[in-house]
Amino acid sequence: MNISSNDNRVYHPLKLDNGLKVLFIQDLQSEKSAASLTVNVGHFDDPWQRQGMAHFLEHMLFLGTDRHPEPGTLSQFTSQHGGSCNAWTGTEHSSYFFDINNEFFYQALEIFSRFFIAPLISEAATEKERNAIDAEFKLKLKDDSRRIYQVHKETVNPLHPFAKFSVGNKETLADHGRCISHEIKDFFNQHYLANHMTLAICSPVEIAQQIVWIKSLFADIKSNLNIKAAIAVPLYLPEHQAKQIYITPHKHMQKLIVSFAMPNIDGFYRHKSVSFLAHILGYEGQGSLYAILKQRGWINGLSAGGGINGSNFKDFNLSINLTDEGVAHYRDIVESIFAYLPLLKNPNAHFDALYQDKKTLLDVAFDNQEKSRLLDWISGLSANMHHYPEHEYISGDFLMQCFEKNHWQQLLAWLTPLNMRIVLIDPDVPTTATTAWYHTPYSIEDLSPKWLQQLDRIATPQPDMALPEVNPYLKQKITLLELESKSAIPQRLINETGFEFWFKQDNQYRVAKGHFYLAIDSLTAVKDVQHMAMTRLLADLFMDKVAEEFYPAELAGLSYQLTTHQGGLTLHTSGLSTNQLGLVDKLLNHLYDGRYNPQRFAEYKKQLCRHWQSGNHNKPVSQLFSQLSASLLPWNPTPEDLAQALEQCCFAQFEQFCTEILSEIRLQALLHGNWQRQDAERFINMISLRTKTSAKNAEFAKPNHYLTQQTQHRVLLEHADHALVVYFQAATDEISEKVSLMCLNHVVSQDYFQYMRTEKQLGYLVGTGYAPLNSRAGMAMYVQSPNYTADELLKFHNTFSNSYADNILQLSDLDWHQIKMGLLTQIQEEDKNLRVRSQRYWLSLNNNDLTFDMQNRLATCLNSLTKQQLADFCKQVFNVNSIKMTLLSEQSKKNIQTVVQQSKSL
Numbered sequence: 001m002n003i004s005s006n007d008n009r010v011y012h013p014l015k016l017d018n019g020l021k022v023l024f025i026q027d028l029q030s031e032k033s034a035a036s037l038t039v040n041v042g043h044f045d046d047p048w049q050r051q052g053m054a055h056f057l058e059h060m061l062f063l064g065t066d067r068h069p070e071p072g073t074l075s076q077f078t079s080q081h082g083g084s085c086n087a088w089t090g091t092e093h094s095s096y097f098f099d100i101n102n103e104f105f106y107q108a109l110e111i112f113s114r115f116f117i118a119p120l121i122s123e124a125a126t127e128k129e130r131n132a133i134d135a136e137f138k139l140k141l142k143d144d145s146r147r148i149y150q151v152h153k154e155t156v157n158p159l160h161p162f163a164k165f166s167v168g169n170k171e172t173l174a175d176h177g178r179c180i181s182h183e184i185k186d187f188f189n190q191h192y193l194a195n196h197m198t199l200a201i202c203s204p205v206e207i208a209q210q211i212v213w214i215k216s217l218f219a220d221i222k223s224n225l226n227i228k229a230a231i232a233v234p235l236y237l238p239e240h241q242a243k244q245i246y247i248t249p250h251k252h253m254q255k256l257i258v259s260f261a262m263p264n265i266d267g268f269y270r271h272k273s274v275s276f277l278a279h280i281l282g283y284e285g286q287g288s289l290y291a292i293l294k295q296r297g298w299i300n301g302l303s304a305g306g307g308i309n310g311s312n313f314k315d316f317n318l319s320i321n322l323t324d325e326g327v328a329h330y331r332d333i334v335e336s337i338f339a340y341l342p343l344l345k346n347p348n349a350h351f352d353a354l355y356q357d358k359k360t361l362l363d364v365a366f367d368n369q370e371k372s373r374l375l376d377w378i379s380g381l382s383a384n385m386h387h388y389p390e391h392e393y394i395s396g397d398f399l400m401q402c403f404e405k406n407h408w409q410q411l412l413a414w415l416t417p418l419n420m421r422i423v424l425i426d427p428d429v430p431t432t433a434t435t436a437w438y439h440t441p442y443s444i445e446d447l448s449p450k451w452l453q454q455l456d457r458i459a460t461p462q463p464d465m466a467l468p469e470v471n472p473y474l475k476q477k478i479t480l481l482e483l484e485s486k487s488a489i490p491q492r493l494i495n496e497t498g499f500e501f502w503f504k505q506d507n508q509y510r511v512a513k514g515h516f517y518l519a520i521d522s523l524t525a526v527k528d529v530q531h532m533a534m535t536r537l538l539a540d541l542f543m544d545k546v547a548e549e550f551y552p553a554e555l556a557g558l559s560y561q562l563t564t565h566q567g568g569l570t571l572h573t574s575g576l577s578t579n580q581l582g583l584v585d586k587l588l589n590h591l592y593d594g595r596y597n598p599q600r601f602a603e604y605k606k607q608l609c610r611h612w613q614s615g616n617h618n619k620p621v622s623q624l625f626s627q628l629s630a631s632l633l634p635w636n637p638t639p640e641d642l643a644q645a646l647e648q649c650c651f652a653q654f655e656q657f658c659t660e661i662l663s664e665i666r667l668q669a670l671l672h673g674n675w676q677r678q679d680a681e682r683f684i685n686m687i688s689l690r691t692k693t694s695a696k697n698a699e700f701a702k703p704n705h706y707l708t709q710q711t712q713h714r715v716l717l718e719h720a721d722h723a724l725v726v727y728f729q730a731a732t733d734e735i736s737e738k739v740s741l742m743c744l745n746h747v748v749s750q751d752y753f754q755y756m757r758t759e760k761q762l763g764y765l766v767g768t769g770y771a772p773l774n775s776r777a778g779m780a781m782y783v784q785s786p787n788y789t790a791d792e793l794l795k796f797h798n799t800f801s802n803s804y805a806d807n808i809l810q811l812s813d814l815d816w817h818q819i820k821m822g823l824l825t826q827i828q829e830e831d832k833n834l835r836v837r838s839q840r841y842w843l844s845l846n847n848n849d850l851t852f853d854m855q856n857r858l859a860t861c862l863n864s865l866t867k868q869q870l871a872d873f874c875k876q877v878f879n880v881n882s883i884k885m886t887l888l889s890e891q892s893k894k895n896i897q898t899v900v901q902q903s904k905s906l
C-alpha cells in the first residue's frame with residue numbers, strides 16, 4: 001500500500017470469505033481504538049413508497065441486537081470507556097463508527113458486529129424511534145441548506161432516486177396495517193450484505209490478533225453474489241437543463257449558483273482533473289473571476305467545484321455570494337464566467353506549471369500529514385474503500401499524476417450554456433410554487449434561447465482577465481530544523497508590561513509547520529456596545545482587504561485569520577513554517593495602515609447587521625444560549641444589540657476607531673512549531689517594529705457576571721419549537737469545583753438523553769455539556785421540543801434532576817471506577833497533532849494557566865473524588881432552590897424581547 005513517509009502505522013487489507021473488505025491498521029502510539037463500517041446502501045435505495053427507510057434503519061441498529069437487546073448498549077459502553085459512537089446515512093452509502101479505550105476494543109467490536117448480523121428492530125423500539133426521526137426532520141424545517149436541497153430534488157428527473165426525500169418523517173414512515181418494523185427488517189435483509197460493506201479498524205493490537213477477532217465476529221454477516229445494479233436513469237433529461245430557478249431563503253441570503261452537469265467523475269481521481277479545473281475557476285488572485293467581479297462590487301465570495309455527486313452524476317458548481325448590486329447584475333456575472341472560459345481552451349506549458357504547483361502542495365500535504373482525530377480518520381477511510389483500489393486506500397485523495405489533456409477537453413465540453421442551470425437565491429425573487437416537506441417558495445423557467453446562443457458565442461476573455469501566476473510562495477525549500485532544546489512547555493522570552501512573547505520549538509510532531517498567535521487587547525474595543533460591534537466589523541473588513549494579495553500564500557499552505565475575542569483582536573497564522581514571518585509582517589503592516597474603502601465598509605456593515613438580525617431565525621436552543629452568554633459576559637452582547645449599535649455608525653467614526661483601537665494596547669504572542677530560538681527573536685523584533693507607535697501598557701481582566709441568586713429568563717422566540725436551557729455556574733474558581741461539574745456532566749449526560757429523548761420523547765435536540773464561561777466553570781442542560789412548552793419541559797427536567805443523586809449512590813464500585821476512568825481519558829487525551837497542541841497552549845495562556853498543567857491538576861483532583869462527594873455535590877446543584885439560570889422560550893409573533901424574572905424559589 002502507498003503510505004506517507006511520516007506514517008509509522010502498519011496496514012493490512014484483507015477480504016473475508018463473505019466478501020467483507022477489511023483494512024486492518026496497527027498504530028502502536030494510539031491511545032484509543034476505533035472501527036468504522038460503511039455499507040453501499042443509502043436513501044437512494046429507499047422504496048419509493050417508504051422514503052426515509054434507510055435513515056430509519058440506521059437509527060434502529062443502535063436500539064438492540066440479539067445478544068445486546070437493551071437500546072443504546074454501544075453508546076453507553078463507548079461513553080463509559082472514553083469513546084463515542086455515531087452514524088450517518090447518505091445518498092448511496094451509510095456509515096457506522098465508534099472509538100473506545102484500547103482495553104475495551106474487543107468487547108465494543110462484539111457489540112458493534114451484532115448490528116450487522118442480528119438487529120432486533122423490535123416493534124416497541126420502532127414506535128418510539130419514529131418520533132425521534134420526526135423530530136430530527138422538524139428540527140431542520142427552517143434550515144436553508146435543506147430547503148434549497150428540496151428544490152433541487154423537485155427539479156430533476158423525477159425517476160432518478162435523487163428525487164426521493166431522504167430524512168423521512170411520521171408520514172412517510174407511518175404503519176400501513178402492521179408495524180413498519182417488518183418492512184425495515186426486509187430492507188435490512190435485502191441490503192445489509194457483507195459484499196457491499198467495508199470495514200476499517202485501528203488499534204495498537206497486533207494485526208494477526210485483529211484478524212482473528214474480525215474473522216470470528218464478522219464472518220456471520222450474510223452475503224450474496226449479486227453485484228448492485230447501477231442507476232439506470234440520468235439525473236437530468238434535456239428538459240431539466242438550461243433552466244433558471246428562483247428560491248426564497250428563510251434567513252437572509254443572496255446567492256447565485258451556476259451549475260454544469262457532468263456524469264460520474266470518479267475515474268479522474270488519479271489526475272484530480274476536476275479539482276484542478278475548480279482551482280483555476282475559483283482562484284482569487286489578480287485577474288481572476290473573483291477579483292474582477294469583486295472589483296465591480298457584485299460579489300463577496302466565489303467558490304468553484306462543489307455540488308452534489310454520486311455514482312452516475314456530478315454537478316460542477318460556481319457558488320457566488322452576491323451583493324445587492326450583484327443581484328441586479330447576475331446575468332452579467334454569468335456572462336463573465338463564459339468570458340473566462342476561452343482562457344482555458346488551449347492549455348499550454350503554463351498549465352503544466354500551474355498543475356505542478358498544485359501537485360507540490362498535495363505532495364507536501366501527504367508527507368507532512370498530521371494525525372487527525374482517530375474517529376474522523378477511520379470513518380473517512382471506510383468510505384474511501386468504496387472508491388479506491390486496495391493499494392490506494394490511503395493515497396487516493398492525494399494522487400496527482402500529470403496534467404491530462406484529454407480529461408481537460410472533456411471537462412470543458414461540459415461547461416456549455418445548454419448543459420447549465422442557474423439558481424438565484426434572494427428574498428425578493430418571484431416564486432410560483434412551494435416544495436413538499438420544507439415548503440420552500442421557488443419557481444423554475446426556461447433560459448431564453450437567444451441568451452443561451454449569445455453565451456455560446458462568447459469567444460474572447462474580457463480585457464482584465466488572466467490565468468493564475470505560478471505561486472511565489474512555493475519557491476523556498478521546506479525543511480525540518482534541528483532540535484535545540486528539550487523544554488517541555490513554552491518559554492516566556494519577553495515579559496514586559498503590555499507585551500508577552502511565548503515560544504516553543506515543536507519536538508514531538510516533527511512536521512514543517514507552525515502556529516503563531518497574537519492577541520491585541522484594547523480598551524477601545526470594549527468601550528461600549530458600538531465599539532464591540534466596530535471591532536467585529538474591523539476584523540471582517542481587514543480579511544476582505546487583504547484577501548486578493550495573500551491568496552497565493554493561502555494556496556501555498558499558509559493560512560491567516562483576524563478574529564475578535566472579548567477585549568480585542570486575535571491574529572492567527574498557521575501552516576508551513578517557512579515564509580510565515582514574512583506573512584505576519586505584511587499582515588501587521590496592513591493592520592497598522594488602517595485605511596479601508598468606504599464602499600466595502602458600507603457593504604460589510606450591511607452584511608454584518610443582517611447576519612446579527614437573522615440570529616432570531618436560529619434554532620431556539622441556540623438563541624437561549626446566546627442570551628445566556630450575553631447575560632453572564634458583559635463583553636459579549638446579544639446579536640440584536642450589536643446590530644442596533646452598528647447601524648448608527650458612519651464611516652468617519654469607523655476610521656477614527658481604527659486608529660484608536662491600536663493605541664493603549666496589550667500584546668500577547670505565542671510561536672509554536674518548526675522554528676528555532678533565532679526565528680523567535682526575528683518575530684519579536686518584527687512585532688516591536690510594527691507596533692512601536694502603540695502605547696503598550698493596558699492592563700485589564702475580562703469581566704464575568706457571577707450568579708448570586710436563582711434567575712429565570714423568558715425569551716420570546718419566533719419559532720414553532722419550544723426550548724429550555726438550565727445553566728449551573730461554579731461558585732468559585734477552585735479546581736475541585738471544576739472537576740465536580742465535569743464529572744457530574746459526564747455521569748448525567750447519557751441518562752439525561754435516555755430519559756428526555758428516548759424515554760419521554762420530548763425532542764431530538766437534548767443534551768448536557770460542561771460549559772465554562774471565561775475561566776469560571778459551568779454546566780448546561782438543554783432540550784428543544786416540537787410538542788411540549790418550555791414550562792412542561794422544565795417539569796420533566798425537574799423530575800429527572802430531583803432524584804438524580806440517588807442514581808449516583810446506587811452506582812456499583814466498578815461502574816464508578818469506570819466512569820472516572822472514562823472521564824480521565826478525556827481529560828488526559830494526548831494532543832493528536834501540532835494544531836491541537838498549539839490551541840491548548842494558547843487556551844492556557846488565555847486562562848492565565850502559565851504552567852500549562854491544567855490537565856494534570858484536573859486529573860489529580862478527579863482521582864481523589866469519591867462517589868459520596870459527587871452525590872452530595874449533585875444534591876446541592878440539582879436542588880430546586882440552588883443558584884442557577886433557567887432560560888425558557890416563549891412563543892411570539894412579535895419581535896424578540898426578554899422578560900427577566902427573579903425569584904427565590906419555584
Ligand SMILES: [Zn+2]
Pocket residue numbers: 055059136
Ligand atoms: Zn438521524
